[in-house]
Amino acid sequence: MNYFSSDFKLGILGGGQLGKMMLYDTRKYDIYTCVIDPSPEAPSRLACNEFTVGDLLDYDTVVNFGKQVDVLTFEIENVNVDALETLEDEGVKVFPSSKTLRTIQNKATQKLFYRDHNIPTADFSRFAHPSEIQDAVDNGGLSYPFVWKSARFGYDGTGVKVVRRYTDLIDLPNVECIAEDLIPFKNELAVIVARNEKGDLKTYPVVEMEFHPEANQVEYVICPARIPDAIAKKAELVALKTAAAFKHVGLLAVEMFQTEDDEILVNEVAPRPHNSGHYSIEASYTSQFEQQLRCILGLPLGNTESKVAGVMVNLVGAEDYTGNVLYKNIEKIMAMEGVTPHIYGKKQTRPFRKMGHVTIVNKDIAVAREIAEKVKRTIEVISE
Amino acid sequence: MNYFSSDFKLGILGGGQLGKMMLYDTRKYDIYTCVIDPSPEAPSRLACNEFTVGDLLDYDTVVNFGKQVDVLTFEIENVNVDALETLEDEGVKVFPSSKTLRTIQNKATQKLFYRDHNIPTADFSRFAHPSEIQDAVDNGGLSYPFVWKSARFGYDGTGVKVVRRYTDLIDLPNVECIAEDLIPFKNELAVIVARNEKGDLKTYPVVEMEFHPEANQVEYVICPARIPDAIAKKAELVALKTAAAFKHVGLLAVEMFQTEDDEILVNEVAPRPHNSGHYSIEASYTSQFEQQLRCILGLPLGNTESKVAGVMVNLVGAEDYTGNVLYKNIEKIMAMEGVTPHIYGKKQTRPFRKMGHVTIVNKDIAVAREIAEKVKRTIEVISE
Known part of the structure; x- marks a missing residue:
């Protein structure tokens, strides 16, 4: 495929600062780019060839966007991964792959992946709800301190908390999560x-x-x-x-x-x-x-x-x-x-x-x- | 003036590759840019905030474009310099200045500027028409070989010619020009x-x-x-x-x-x-x-x-x-x-x-x- 011709289109899901900085280089190579982001004020709205406002978590929006490009990538993990899989089935090159993103999107799955592949990582336990954590502590299967992480889209400061005592558990959101060894x-x-x-x-x-x-x-x-x-x-x-x-x-x-x-x-x-x-x-x-x-x-x-x-x-x-x-x-x-x-x-x-x-x-x-x-x-x- | 705020506008006359590469940096600093170029397909049409199609040699076009910006620059010399002067008079910051550009636009004036400022440059004579060159050669005021340059917008290969003999003079365009020493x-x-x-x-x-x-x-x-x-x-x-x-x-x-x-x-x-x-x-x-x-x-x-x-x-x-x-x-x-x-x-x-x-x-x-x-x-x- 000739990336440097106007027949080629690169799609980018997300129009934040990472996408914006990637556009310095698509401009340098004169690569045709289509960007989609929920915000009409997204930093990437300039410097791409086509800018679309749309919800990156909506299956149909992502599929329809992806169908018009030759290679699709993302600058943010929080996108509809089922849509990426559909697009792969339809022959769009999606890099990184939907499979990788699906594994990474969920922190429990990501940690299991490391364990399965013998990649060194802190020990952890997986829980469907934080209430199960309390049970594990009571049964001696888990001891303070540990790091609580929500499995989905927990970022530093929002989905991560160091748990040192019972009271730290009280306000945790009721979501799938992991408890990880606190590593000095x-x-x-x-x-x-x-x-x-x-x-x-x-x-x-x-x-x-x-x-x-x-x-x-x-x-x-x-x-x-x-x-x-x-x-x-x-x-x-x-x-x-x-x-x-x-x-x-x-x-x-x-x-x-x-x-x-x-x-x-x-x-x-x-x-x-x-x-x-x-x-x-x-x-x-x-x-x-x-x-x-x-x-x-x-x-x-x-x-x-x-x-x-x-x-x-x-x-x-x-x-x-x-x-x-x-x-x-x-x-x-x-x-x-x-x-x-x-x-x-x-x-x-x-x-x-x-x-x-x-x-x-x-x-x-x-x-x-x-x-x-x-x-x-x-x-x-x-x-x- | 706060260049990094959205109240500030930078205008660029010309949307070619130089303007395009300058836009990498206006994007990096998030500086608001307005670009004007005669071609709707100009390389700079992306990555600026506002793109206008217009004739850079037309006085009114350049004045109207320049009035909407705080600082005006150009990425090509071939622009209406009277318009730049008008804009300067109206308080727009034009950099480089109309005065500099006017001197540079005409190669004879540019060379005179060097002579006046004691800047070393090859010796030259100025002629209103190539026919005067022949007269100068006939009168012994000029001898072969020399470099003929058209005074206005001669670029390498089009407005420059090494003249070694009479026949080299025949097809020169009938424009203001200079004859410059050929420097080994x-x-x-x-x-x-x-x-x-x-x-x-x-x-x-x-x-x-x-x-x-x-x-x-x-x-x-x-x-x-x-x-x-x-x-x-x-x-x-x-x-x-x-x-x-x-x-x-x-x-x-x-x-x-x-x-x-x-x-x-x-x-x-x-x-x-x-x-x-x-x-x-x-x-x-x-x-x-x-x-x-x-x-x-x-x-x-x-x-x-x-x-x-x-x-x-x-x-x-x-x-x-x-x-x-x-x-x-x-x-x-x-x-x-x-x-x-x-x-x-x-x-x-x-x-x-x-x-x-x-x-x-x-x-x-x-x-x-x-x-x-x-x-x-x-x-x-x-x-x-």
Whole structure:
């Protein structure tokens, strides 16, 4: 198939910031794109060839959208996976596959997949309802502390809770869930694996999520991770094994814990470009977004090495501001060396909403890390 | 002014490949853009917020377009400069200025400007018509060989001709022109200067245009130029002096000759992102397109240094093909290390039409240069 001709159409489910950044590269290659998103104000509404407003969870909407394209991908996991399966049956190339997405969408299934494929992950138990958890604790099958996770679409802070005592269980939503061992870890690491249909595999360098010492929030994504080579090698192998087990086509971002004992445990995966790979736009020979296109279009994989070290800082809405967004001091950070802000184009800010990110590149990672700290102290995402 | 708010509008005259590549960065910063181009199929028609079809040489069209924006720029010199002056009078920020563009638009005026500002350039004479050239030759005021250039919108190959004998003069168009000394040169060099309204100045490294030994066509743009440091320094200083003389706001691409005697002579300038700076997207800390935005929006200038060495190859239509374009072997070049094709999105190819470019980056410039040669031998821009 000739991807560089106007007969070819790439469909993208979701028009958020990930889709928007992927469009830099579809424009670079002049690849025809159709994007669908529920919001008429989605960041991807520009730069694609056709933009449709529609519900990504509605079977008919997704099937009808997918029928008009040659290759279909998604930038968000929360889409109708039955529709993807139907489209695959009808000959549309869907990458990553419906099968992979179905496994990943449900955290219990995802964890079982790791267990079945001998991929190291924290021990866990699966429950249809949180009430069963209490029974398990009472029967001695589970003990505090543990991590409760809702099986479906639990994201950090909403579908995840550390349970230390009985009272922590009381307000949990009544949904399918897992209880996972609470792992004391030295580092949270991530590796993005790229794999195409032929099975060619490449990994990006291991990155490190540096946490705020008090707030326990990821503050910086650092590439390369400041860890010993042997640990990096181990993390890469676990990530490769994971992508190969899924027979994944596309990017797979594998988030891992480096435990106190230097074990590597898979925490969770994302079958798409990922926050932990944003640094790659400025730092890598091939950005994760270009790589995603290469993977799903069956093009040769690009070089995943870095030209320079990179640190990424997320721009989230400041706590006390809601309304029309204002990026205070953005000119000041742009005067700092190797600093590139990415503004996603969401018009309204609210506390902790992801509004953009900033990449800091430098030949010396320690210098990049220092500048990142200055960036973080300087810029503020507030409202008008 | 808050460029990152939706109240701000940037206008771009021209929607060709340069505008298209600038839109990567307006999207990155979420800057609201209005683009006007005579072709409804212009490469920039996507990725801007508003696209208008219109004649860039029509006074009223340009004035009406410019009135709706806060800052106006152009990606092509061939626009109505009277309209720009009117807009400046009405308070629109036009960068680069109408005055600079008026000087540059006419090659005779441009050359006089260099002479007036003591900027080294090849000697020349100015003529209202080619018939006057013959008179000058007859009177001994001019001798063969020399370079004939039409004063207005002569581009390489159309408005330039080496005149070695009387018969070369016969078919010249009857327009205002100059006759310039034919300079034997070792190298053709270029330096892109960035300057903002405050007068902050930065130069990109000197690049070298490598010519095909037989066809006498630029084959590769190489950054950094493979010349002694002293020559590079000299070229940078000439370029800086030129930009300062224009009190230029925006990018100024200064093309120069390194003569057999290691003199640096300005050949011509372009007040915009330039083919000689395309390598910067992949190789530099700040791409020339981002830098142009920084200049014209009064933002701090970005780092002009390179992360890695870069070589650029233009993708032009093969000689014997006209019609719907096909990029033969593009998958093959994408398998080579550090190779990024940029496809401008023109649907029709014709002999020598500029259809795209390819950047090759590598830590080692000699390796990049070798891969560039492979790229050039492999990819073909043909028709279906």
